[in-house]
Amino acid sequence: MAGPRFVQLHHEDSAALREELARGLLDRPASVAPKFLYDALGSRLFEAITELPEYYPTRTERAILDRHAREVAAITGRGRTLVDLGAGNCEKAARLFDAFAPLRYVALDISVEYLRQALTNLQHRHPGIEMVGVGADFSTALVLPPDAGRGERLLFYPGSSIGNFTPADALRFLRQARAAGGPGGALLIGVDLVKDKATLELAYDDPLKVTAAFNLNLLRRLDALLGCDARVDDFDHVALFNEAESRIEMHLQARRPVRLRWPGGERALAAGERIHTENSYKYTPDAFDRLLREAGFARRVHWSDERGWFAVFLAW
Secondary structure (H helix, E strand, C coil): CCCCCCEEECCCCCCHHHHHHHHHHHCCEEEEHHHHCCCCCHHHHHHCCCCCCCCCCCHHHHHHHHHHHHHEEEHHHHCCCEEEEEECHHHHHHHCHHHHCCCEEEEEEEEEEHHHHHHHHHHHCCCEEEEEEEEECCCCCCCCCHCCCCCCEEECCCCHHHHHHHHHHHHHHHHHHHHCCCCEEEEEEEEECCCCHHHHHHHCCCCCCCHHHHHHHHHHHHHHHHHCCCCCCEEEHHHHEEEEEEEEEEEECCCCCEEEEECCEEECCCCCCCCEEEEEECCCCHHHHHHHHCCCCCCEEEECCCCCCCEEEEEE
């Protein structure tokens, strides 16, 4: 049995990362891109978040996919290349293998090293599927390498990660996904839906404060990447639903006047001033269907749970 192949397209540029972080801290209001939440500790904390009873998206999406995977496969056909965007530990896609019988599995994440062990283990469990791990940052541009192979592709983007994009950027990404699918390609994507404010805010501000730890860990990332002297005990985690923008916002709010310093720069924050760390846009089914149509997908269908909290869309 041949093992998986690995390709690293994304190469971290430390100077560019420092410049990006400094620019965000100097903005008004201050902001840091959500990608910086996911270092090794941040990724483990997020996995813990998905196990919380308050955090419904992961288990609701899983139930929808378990219930309707064969229905999806009946529409797309079996034996495609399955392209997993933001693959992580690859387990979400692996649950689809029986229904979709992919000939090739292409797992994209920002680092091949993060994928290496998961994909190697998965290859042992499914020796008949060709597997390729691709280290790529597709948040700015989604382009698949030649190693992704030819033939019809099903792009899989679970976890409502599309909500981290503004609607305009989501449209750009969906257009790129349509192009990356190639002739006969399709997109299977998870979308978190608008619901009552209390449920949404509890999902992002749990009583055990796991999400708070996930957000506050970003301050340690600022120290590691930028040399910024941010202190965890100077900030509180804040999560709120901005109804006008239809998005959950996460912030780090200064408990007291704070002066952040790093080599070549500094930023003073008043008590109560915030660093904006993440958005998670929520859609109605009709609004997301319109977005897919505008992106060029002629046919769309979606499945939801009985409460209408989450949806999985298939577009082609």
